[in-house]
Amino acid sequence: MANLEEDLKTMVRIFRRECHRILESERTTIRGADGMIAVLQLVMAELNKEETGEFGVALSDVISAWKHLLWDKSDLPQDGALRPLNYDVIRREYDSFLKRTNTVDLIDVHGMYERLRGDSDPQNPVCSVQLLRFLSGGSETCERKESVPPCPTTPSSKPGRCSSQGLKRLFYSYLELLVNTRNDLALARTLDVPDRALGRVAFTDLKHAARANSTSLFLAATSFVRAIQLGGKGYAPPESHPLRKHLKGLSDFVHFTDNLEELLGEIPDPSVAGAKMVSSIRAALLKGRSGGDPACGAVEEVTRDLKERISLICAAQREAACCSGISPARPKAYAINHATAYGGREAVKLLVALLDEEALAPPCRNKAVLLSQDLDALDGAGGTTILTLFRSPEAPTGSSPKPLQLRIQDRQDRAKPTISTPTLRIFVHTGPGVSVMMETGVKMACISLHAAAPKRTTIPQGEEGEEQSTGEFSVETEGVEMEGAVQRAALGSRSANPHLAGGLGAQDRASSGGSRGQAGSKACKRKEVDGSGEAENQPPQKRAPKAKAVSTAQRPGAMGKSTKKRRLIAGQATLTSFLRL
Known part of the structure; x- marks a missing residue:
């Protein structure tokens, strides 16, 4: 047990000494067993959302993929083990998530150690089989000091007190953001603890803004707040920006992390700087709580434990520096402000060592409790899990659904065939x-x-x-x-x-000799009605006009004019016929 712990620490120490040769950033953090399975759960839930539209994954599927991942990354043969569905995609997305968040897991550290170790370093302190047993929880070092429930707890049987393990993870998440700001899981645990009114909706808006700009969640939050505080009218985000409604909570979060960074860079003694940062986190968590609150005792216990570990790590680093005879790193000659270049360097080394020690902690044996643990560790009544937080909330439609009877009637109406009239x-x-x-x-x-x-x-x-x-x-x-x-x-x-x-004008009526009066007019109307009744069931036919009966009113040039008929005088017809002969 003790030998395995020392071998793991030696492996990580040599990795930290030589990681600058192959890594892009010296502030890369290590994910332990619990962090690895949490990343795997998020990756599988995201893949299920792309395939089925539901952001979620069964616990049995996560455990099956977790076991296969450990054997596959360790390059160990698996006899008779079933390959999980879409495992190649899961493995690719898992590695992509680690690279995007500037993190590596313990299996990657073991592989890098074999390439980076020197001649004076031990040949192989930890073999692949030992590391596999450690990560899977099969070694004796996985026994926790605290009691582990024999079966997964349910919401009804969840204790009403604070979880010391959840509070410790919350402290480490705040300290990890000071070292690695690209760690999205650390930001997810600290964004709304203590309460800043930054729930699922705010986290979803922040996640969309980060994806739109291809940045981390922390950089998306800080850049938005900086643009509001320092930008002018043309530079500040518009009023329609989704993060505008979460400005107060995001400003409080960024202001708190700025205070922690000031303590990190201004205090030259790393032990004092680490203790003050832990005290600042403690004060923020206990703000507004009475002394009788159960959370106060748990926070005080975690604070004392962290301060003791910081003191031990700082003493070990000083002893190692004195024994090696190597002077501490000095600021580069081209640095404009030497105090700024040097300030905080030892404190960052202290935090990195503290985080590496936490990554080497034995994994949680109850995976159901680990993956369903609430983010709000201060309240034991239940809160939001990591999986629930990363799931985008449903967009409200603004209208309540219709009653069942009306919905059935609408569906029946839509099913009826439509006849076009x-x-x-x-x-x-x-x-x-x-x-x-x-x-x-x-x-x-x-x-x-x-x-x-x-x-x-x-x-x-x-x-x-x-x-x-x-x-x-x-x-x-x-x-x-x-x-x-x-x-x-x-x-x-x-x-x-x-x-x-x-019809004809008044002069036409006069030329007819006035033979028709009011009685004739009524008779004409009756004839018209009788004539229309005969053609009631038949379309009226056009009547061929007679040449002799064409009215003079329709002749060209005589429209609208009425003329009198010419009457022959006595003997006119005989004279006309004689002249023709």
Whole structure:
């Protein structure tokens, strides 16, 4: 047990000494067993969302992929083990997540150690099989000091006190943001603890802003707050920006991390700087809480433990520096401000050593508790998990669903076949400015009347040779023939008003000798009605005009004028025939 712990520390120490040769940043942090399985859960949930649309994954699938991942990354053969579905995609996304967050896992550290170790270093302090047993929880070092429940806890049986392990992880997350600001999991645990009104909606908006700019969550938050505080009208984000409504909470978070960075860079003694940073986190967590709160005792316990570990690590670093005889690193000659270049360097080394020691902690044996643990470690009544926080909330529609009866009726109406009813168009050629609406058995059909001047024909009526003008009309149907419809359009062309229907003028009535009075007019109306009744079920036919009966009113150049008929005098016909001979 003790030998394995020392071998792991030796492996990590040599990796830190030579990591600048192969890594892009010296502030790369290490993920232990618990951090590895948390990343695997997020990756699998994201892949399920792309395939099925639901951001979630079963615990059994995570455990199966976790075991296969440990054997695969360690290059150990698996006999009879089933390969998880889409494992190649899961492995690729897992490695991409580690690279994007500037982190490495313990298996990667073991592989880099074999390439980076020197001649004076031990040959192979930890073999692949030992590391696999350690990560899977099969070694004796995985026994926790605290009691582990025999079965996964449920929300109903969850204790009402604070979890010391969750609080310790919260402290380490704040300290890790000072070393590696690209760690999105560390920001997710600290963004809304203590309460800053930055729940799931704020985290989702921050995640979308980070993806749009291809940056980390911490950089997206800090750049937005800096642009608001320092930018002018043309540089500051617009009022419609999604993060505008979370400005107060984001400002509080960025201001708190700025205070921690000031303590990191201004205090030359790393032990004092580490202790003050832990005290600042403690004060923020206990702000507004009474002394009798159960969270106060748990926070005080974690604070004392961290301060003791910081003191031990600082003493070990000083002893190693004195024994080696190597002077500490000095600021470079081209640095403008030497104090700034040197300030905080030892404190960062202290935090890196503290985080590496936490990464080497034995893994949690109860994976169900680990993956479903609430982020809000100060309240034991339940909160938001990592998986729930990364799941985007559903967009509200703003309207409540209809009752079940109405929804069923709407579906039935949509299922009924729709029958298109043909339309009817009737064109009647009469005088200008006339429009008629006629209702058929199905729809209302609009009769469009053209304003063109109709051709009139004079039809002799009775013995006096009266003339009656009629108008042309035509009926057009689309898709179906009218059967049994009453066609009253002919009445419009046989109007009793001669001025509206295009009849003769007053002088024509005078030339007829005035033989018709009021009684004759009524008789004419009755004849028109009788004539229209005969053609009720048949379309009216055009009557061929007679050459001798054409009215002079329709001759060219004589429109609208009325002339008297020429009567022959006595003997005029005989004289005319004689002259022709």
